Amino acid sequence: xxxxxxxxxxxxxIHVRKDDTVVVISGKDKGIIGxxxxxxxxxxxxxxxxxxxxxxxxxxxxxNPRGGLVKKETxxxxxxxMPYDASAKKGTRISKKILEDxxxxxxxxxxxxxxxx
Numbered sequence: 001x002x003x004x005x006x007x008x009x010x011x012x013x014i015h016v017r018k019d020d021t022v023v024v025i026s027g028k029d030k031g032i033i034g035x036x037x038x039x040x041x042x043x044x045x046x047x048x049x050x051x052x053x054x055x056x057x058x059x060x061x062x063x064n065p066r067g068g069l070v071k072k073e074t075x076x077x078x079x080x081x082m083p084y085d086a087s088a089k090k091g092t093r094i095s096k097k098i099l100e101d102x103x104x105x106x107x108x109x110x111x112x113x114x115x116x117x
Contacts, residue, residue, distance in 0.1 A: 010044040014078045015094065020115070022081040023091040024051055029076075033084055038075075045075035052076045087111045 016022055020036045029051045038047040052074045060067035082091030085108045092110040099105060106115040 010042070011078060014039055014041055014044065014046065016046060016078060016081060016083055021084045021086070022046075022048060023084045024048070024076070024080060025082050025091060026080050027052075027076065036081075037073075039078075040075055043075065044078055046078050046081060047073055047075045048081060049073070083108075083115065085110050085113065087113055 016036055016039070018036055018039055022034060022036055024030055024032045024034075032048075032051050034049040034051050036046050036048055040046065050073070053071050054074050055069050055071050058064060058067050058070050064070070083094055084090075085092040088108070088110040090110070092108045094106045094115065095109055097105055097107045097114075107113070108115065
């Protein structure tokens with residue numbers, strides 16, 4: 001009997017950076033706009049403010065003497081988020097552009113505006 005192990009697919013690079021504003025394009029939090037607080041490239045995930053919030057039961061500790069239910073954000077796959085273009089008010093893809101001074105910048109495909117680096 002030949003059993004193949006399932007190998008998890010992780011992207012080579014992640015298309016969003018820390019402090020980018022993104023919109024969730026699929027899942028239970030679809031449509032929510034938030035800021036990327038952490039990028040986990042080895043897992044292919046990102047941590048976004050206010051997205052994928054779960055409730056955990058915690059035991060009393062020094063930092064939390066009462067214990068109880070604690071809400072925290074958990075990472076989601078990077079393919080489920082898209083950079084948010086404020087001028088177009090929707091998610092957009094990103095391209096690279098080289099300016100006259102030789103600087104490489106990220107540019108929105110929808111409005112052709114530059115993203116903050």
